[in-house]
Amino acid sequence: MTLKGRTIVEGYCKAEALVSTKPISFLGEVDLSDGKIIEKNHDLCGKYVKSKVLCFPHGHGSTVGSYVLYSLAKKNLAPKAIVNQIADPVVVVGAIIANIPMIDQIDIKQIRTGDLLEVDANNGLVKILKRKER
Numbered sequence: 001m002t003l004k005g006r007t008i009v010e011g012y013c014k015a016e017a018l019v020s021t022k023p024i025s026f027l028g029e030v031d032l033s034d035g036k037i038i039e040k041n042h043d044l045c046g047k048y049v050k051s052k053v054l055c056f057p058h059g060h061g062s063t064v065g066s067y068v069l070y071s072l073a074k075k076n077l078a079p080k081a082i083v084n085q086i087a088d089p090v091v092v093v094g095a096i097i098a099n100i101p102m103i104d105q106i107d108i109k110q111i112r113t114g115d116l117l118e119v120d121a122n123n124g125l126v127k128i129l130k131r132k133e134r
Contacts, residue, residue, distance in 0.1 A: 003106050003126045008087050010122045011101025013080040014129070017115045018052035019108060020044045025061030026068040026094060035077035053117045053126075054079035055108045059088035069094030081119040083108060083126055 020043050024030070029039035030049060037044040049072070059065065069091070072078040082095055087104035095102040101121035111117065114132030119125075 001110065001128045003110060003128075005083070005103040005106040005124045005126065006087075007121050007124045008084075008092055008102035008104055009095045009100060011081065011099070012118075012120055012122060013053070013101060014116065014118045015051055015053045015080040017083075017111050017113055017117050017132075018044065018047060018049060018054050018079070019111050019113045019115075020054075020056040022056065023058050023060045023088075024054075024056045024091075025059065026065035026072075026091070027062045029061075030068060030072070032068055032071055035072055035075075048077075049079045050077045052079050053081045053083060053119055055083040055106075055111050057108065058084055058086040059091035061090065063090055063093070065090045066094035066097065069100070070098045073098035073100060081117075081121065083111070083117075083119065 116130040
């Protein structure tokens with residue numbers, strides 16, 4: 001299955017999906033020291049964003065979140081790509097300065113945590129290469 005969206009930050013990767021139904025704030029919800037989601041009421045609490053294609057509806061929160069995303073990238077703890085339904089300016093700036101491929105306008109309900117994805121942000125495409133068994 002191939003999903004077509006809009007390129008926000010160009011790039012390419014293949015990685016496992018980490019999917020949330022909830023928005024993410026990189027300031028306060030993601031631990032800067034290890035990339036773990038620490039917000040207790042978040043559906044990804046306890047999961048690590050490192051080396052994943054992080055799929056979530058949209059970002060929220062402080063503009064400092066952009067720098068948290070950049071800091072995660074500098075420590076090799078960042079996601080390999082970000083896929084959103086609606087791009088949030090804070091996440092966009094973070095993805096740009098951290099050089100993380102990013103696509104929005106994707107129906108993330110089509111993607112499951114554990115799916116193997118190919119993200120071609122140069123062309124705005126997300127391909128589900130292998131489905132995670134339920």
